Amino acid sequence: MKIGFVGLGIMGLPMAQNLKKAGHDILAPERASLKPEARADFTILPDATAVAAAAEVIIIMVPDTPDVEAALFGAGGVAAGLSAGKVVIDMSSISPTATKDFAARVAAKGCGYLDAPVSGGEVGAKNAALTIMIGGSQADFDRALPLFQAMGKNITLVGDTGAGQTCKVANQIIVALNIEAVAEALVFASKAGADPAKVRQALMGGFANSRILEVHAERMINRTFNPGFRINLHQKDLNLALQAAKELGVALPNTASAQQLFSAVAAKGGAALDHSAMVQALETLAAHEIKAG
Amino acid sequence: MKIGFVGLGIMGLPMAQNLKKAGHDILAPERASLKPEARADFTILPDATAVAAAAEVIIIMVPDTPDVEAALFGAGGVAAGLSAGKVVIDMSSISPTATKDFAARVAAKGCGYLDAPVSGGEVGAKNAALTIMIGGSQADFDRALPLFQAMGKNITLVGDTGAGQTCKVANQIIVALNIEAVAEALVFASKAGADPAKVRQALMGGFANSRILEVHAERMINRTFNPGFRINLHQKDLNLALQAAKELGVALPNTASAQQLFSAVAAKGGAALDHSAMVQALETLAAHEIKAG
Numbered sequence: 001m002k003i004g005f006v007g008l009g010i011m012g013l014p015m016a017q018n019l020k021k022a023g024h025d026i027l028a029p030e031r032a033s034l035k036p037e038a039r040a041d042f043t044i045l046p047d048a049t050a051v052a053a054a055a056e057v058i059i060i061m062v063p064d065t066p067d068v069e070a071a072l073f074g075a076g077g078v079a080a081g082l083s084a085g086k087v088v089i090d091m092s093s094i095s096p097t098a099t100k101d102f103a104a105r106v107a108a109k110g111c112g113y114l115d116a117p118v119s120g121g122e123v124g125a126k127n128a129a130l131t132i133m134i135g136g137s138q139a140d141f142d143r144a145l146p147l148f149q150a151m152g153k154n155i156t157l158v159g160d161t162g163a164g165q166t167c168k169v170a171n172q173i174i175v176a177l178n179i180e181a182v183a184e185a186l187v188f189a190s191k192a193g194a195d196p197a198k199v200r201q202a203l204m205g206g207f208a209n210s211r212i213l214e215v216h217a218e219r220m221i222n223r224t225f226n227p228g229f230r231i232n233l234h235q236k237d238l239n240l241a242l243q244a245a246k247e248l249g250v251a252l253p254n255t256a257s258a259q260q261l262f263s264a265v266a267a268k269g270g271a272a273l274d275h276s277a278m279v280q281a282l283e284t285l286a287a288h289e290i291k292a293g
Numbered sequence: 294m295k296i297g298f299v300g301l302g303i304m305g306l307p308m309a310q311n312l313k314k315a316g317h318d319i320l321a322p323e324r325a326s327l328k329p330e331a332r333a334d335f336t337i338l339p340d341a342t343a344v345a346a347a348a349e350v351i352i353i354m355v356p357d358t359p360d361v362e363a364a365l366f367g368a369g370g371v372a373a374g375l376s377a378g379k380v381v382i383d384m385s386s387i388s389p390t391a392t393k394d395f396a397a398r399v400a401a402k403g404c405g406y407l408d409a410p411v412s413g414g415e416v417g418a419k420n421a422a423l424t425i426m427i428g429g430s431q432a433d434f435d436r437a438l439p440l441f442q443a444m445g446k447n448i449t450l451v452g453d454t455g456a457g458q459t460c461k462v463a464n465q466i467i468v469a470l471n472i473e474a475v476a477e478a479l480v481f482a483s484k485a486g487a488d489p490a491k492v493r494q495a496l497m498g499g500f501a502n503s504r505i506l507e508v509h510a511e512r513m514i515n516r517t518f519n520p521g522f523r524i525n526l527h528q529k530d531l532n533l534a535l536q537a538a539k540e541l542g543v544a545l546p547n548t549a550s551a552q553q554l555f556s557a558v559a560a561k562g563g564a565a566l567d568h569s570a571m572v573q574a575l576e577t578l579a580a581h582e583i584k585a586g
Contacts, residue, residue, distance in 0.1 A: 096485055119499040131499035135487075154498025158491045166485040167492045170478035174501035177474030177547070184470065184545045185463035188534065191541040192389055192459040194428075198451045199460045205447025206412040206424040208467035210503030241481065248484040251578040252477045253554075254470070254547045261546075285544040 002027060003147065004055035006048050006071045006078065007092070008038045011118070012061035014125040015091070015151045016042065022150035027051045029076070052081030057147065058088050064236060065094040072102055084110030087140050089147070091132075093117040093172075095240055096165040097247060099135070103161040112140035113161060117168035118152065121229055129153045133171070135163035169244060172237035176258045176275070178212035183279035186220055187286055197221050216276040228274030235262050235271075295320060296440065297348035299341050299364045299371065300385070301331045304411070305354035307418040308384070308444045309335065315443035320344045322369070345374030350437065351381050357529060358387040365395055377403030380433055382440070384425075386410040386465075388533055389458040390540060392428070396454040405433035406454060410461035411445065414522055422446045426464070428456035462537060465530035469551045469568070471505035476572035479513055480579055490514050509569040521567030528555050528564075 004027045005016040013035060016026050026042040028034070029051050034044065045051050048071060052058050058078050060071050068090055072078045078088060088106050090099070090113070103113035114136035124130040130152035134141055141157045148155045158167045185208075186196045200217045203209065219225065238259040245252045261281040270277050297320045298309040306328060309319050319335040321327070322344050327337065338344050341364060345351050351371050353364050361383055365371045371381060381399050383392065383406070396406035407429035417423040423445035427434055434450045441448045451460045478501075479489045493510045496502065512518065531552040538545045554574040563570050 119501075131495065133495045154495070156491060156495035158495055159487050162485070163487040163491075166482050166487045167495050169485075170482045170487075170492050171496050171499060171501045173478045173481065174474045174496065174503075174506070177477065178471055178501070178503060180547050181467045181470030181474065184548055185466045188466065188538060188541070188543050188545065189459050189463045191543045192455070192462075192537065194452050194456040194459045194463075198449060198456075199463050202424065202426045202447070202449035202451055202460050203464050203467065206464060207504045207508070208412075208464045208471070210467075210471060210505070211500045212503070213467070215500070244485065245481060248481070249579060250481050250484045251575060252481065253550050254473050255477055257546050257550060282544060286542060 001025070001057065002055045004028070004048070004051035004058035004078070005042070005061070006051065006058065007061035008034060009061070010122050011125045013038060014122070015061060015130075018128045018150050019147060022146075024147070024150075027055050047076030048078045049076050049081035052078040052086070053083070056086060057144065058086065059147075060088070060090045060092060062092050064092070065098045068092050068094050068102065069098070073105065079106065079109065082106065082109040082111050087112040087114065087143060089114045089116050089144055091116045091118055093168050093237060093240075094165060096162040096169065096244055099162045099165045103136075112137065112143070114140050114144055115162060115164040116144075116148065117164055119168065119171055120152070124152070132156070133158050133164045133167035135159055135161050135165065135167075169237065169241045172234065173241050173252065173255050175212065176234060176238055176262075177254050178210050179216050179275055179278050180254065180258045180261065182210075182213055182217045183220065183282050186217060187279065187282045191286055219274060219276040220279045225273040225277040227272065228276070230272050231262050231266050231275050231277060232271040234275045235259065235266065238262065294318070294350060294440075295348045297321070297341070297344035297351035297371070298335070298354070299344065299351065300354035301327060302354070303415050304418045306331060307415070308354060308423075311421045311443050312440060315439075317440070317443075320348050340369030341371045342369050342374035345371040345379070346376070349379060350440065351379065352440075353381070353383045353385060355385050357385070358391045361385050361387050361395065362391070366398070372399065372402065375399065375402040375404050380405040380407065380436060382407045382409050382437055384409045384411055386461050386530060386533075387458060389455040389462065389537055392455045392458045396429075405430065405436070407433050407437055408455060408457040409437075409441065410457055412461065412464055413445070417445070425449070426451050426457045426460035428452055428454050428458065428460075462530065462534045465527065466534050466545065466548050468505065469527060469531055469555075470547050471503050472509050472568055472571050473547070473551045473554065475503075475506055475510045476513065476575050479510060480572065480575045484579055512567060512569040513572045518566040518570040520565065521569070523565050524555050524559055524568050524570060525564040527568045528552065528559065531555065
């Protein structure tokens with residue numbers, strides 16, 4: 001199948017390479033930033049309009065909501081090249097509400113639309129082991145399933161348009177709050193004189209266990225805060241959560257608190273550290289000195 | 294071995310029965326509340342002083358810090374029956390700081406002391422599958438290890454006296470905050486129109502996965518809030534966390550927030566519900582109506 005791929009960055013490039021390995025032809029728009037591997041393996045066309053005109057399915061993998069809007073509807077964008085019967089798959093992590101608007105505008109061209117954000121990071125992208133959370137119609141999902149299977153492992157049609165992005169936001173809420181939970185527990189245990197490595201080991205057998213206790217608690221204990229997943233990206237995702245919560249009339253008190261702790265770490269130069277570095281905000285609070293004047 | 298057991302309640306009775314099955318003699322103090330099985334299988338002595346005088350190891354399994362103090366140092370308590378060379382094992386979940394005081398007073402009698410709180414609940418107690426987190430000396434731990442192995446599976450010497458209780462508090466912090474995390478995510482997803490059961494399924498393959506997502510999210514989705522682990526017990530444990538945090542100079546912002554959500558549910562009659570019912574506080578906030586006057 002001819003697949004257009006817009007956004008060949010840290011995530012997009014290995015995802016497109018896995019589609020290529022599965023036997024598909026990859027078409028990508030010209031960018032000054034294209035990596036040599038992309039130029040060698042993929043067909044480069046002048047812009048995303050030309051890509052959409054030539055491809056059957058067009059995948060978008062860019063950082064944020066305005067980037068998806070530009071990729072779809074900006075000058076030389078995907079929408080101008082669409083004709084009836086094609087499918088657009090947005091695998092970026094963006095606003096659930098904006099997604100419904102984008103899908104409606106694509107549907108007006110007679111095309112399908114799937115929101116299909118991922119988790120699993122660069123390692124998951126390279127190993128074709130991404131978790132993919134999908135919103136859209138069953139028919140579009142069935143058509144795209146072989147492509148998803150070339151890029152990921154845990155593939156779920158969550159619901160209608162926007163449900164994939166909603167699910168990804170829910171994922172990022174839980175990941176942030178589980179990091180915060182482990183951080184509170186380990187700072188508490190350390191200050192009480194216990195060895196946090198032994199505490200982690202003891203807790204892994206019970207109800208406190210989580211992927212975050214397995215992976216991120218170890219990072220906190222070993223002080224290895226190279227990403228991983230950067231705090232500034234998680235801040236973007238929690239902004240999506242808090243903005244959508246405001247629109248929906250939902251209170252997310254601990255998500256708001258975790259966002260503030262991320263902000264405290266980012267403000268001191270930690271924005272590019274792994275999100276497990278959130279623990280440093282709690283450590284700072286536990287270590288600070290108060291002066292009388 | 295002759296083992297004294299003080300506190301044959303929902304947890305203590307099956308734990309003592311598992312020790313009996315492993316070939317030990319169980320001695321217990323007279324109580325009006327003793328179950329018929331306890332009277333049939335164990336040797337009942339007039340009080341805990343007599344139990345401690347006759348046993349080599351004395352296990353305590355009672356609800357809270359004042360109960361342990363009374364069991365040890367109250368009238369007819371364990372301490373009055375101790376002589377050099379015995380070991381006291383407190384398997385209750387109580388204050389880490391009070392534990393250090395109790396251990397010192399027991400050590401003054403020439404006896405060992407282990408704090409060894411558990412997690413895994415009534416099911417874990419019955420199936421000899423408890424997680425046991427232990428503080429104390431290596432020598433006392435080695436001596437008691439066969440007893441722990443008769444009651445539990447994941448057995449860790451975390452550190453010196455108090456480290457077991459500190460670890461248990463850390464466990465209860467993480468469990469409460471992971472419940473809160475899952476609750477925020479599922480309420481958000483529901484209000485955004487996604488099916489929370491499918492969201493849970495999709496998230497279980499990635500970094501958001503946890504024992505709480507597996508077990509407690511399912512309770513939230515199926516609306517099965519029979520305990521399980523009661524909110525009023527978890528409130529007790531978070532009180533221990535917040536009290537110890539104050540003594541240690543540690544800030545636990547999300548633990549405090551989770552405690553308030555438990556309080557909101559308890560105040561409306563939910564104190565005896567499973568702790569996963571915390572979700573109802575967030576649901577109430579999302580559903581409330583504001584009036585102009």
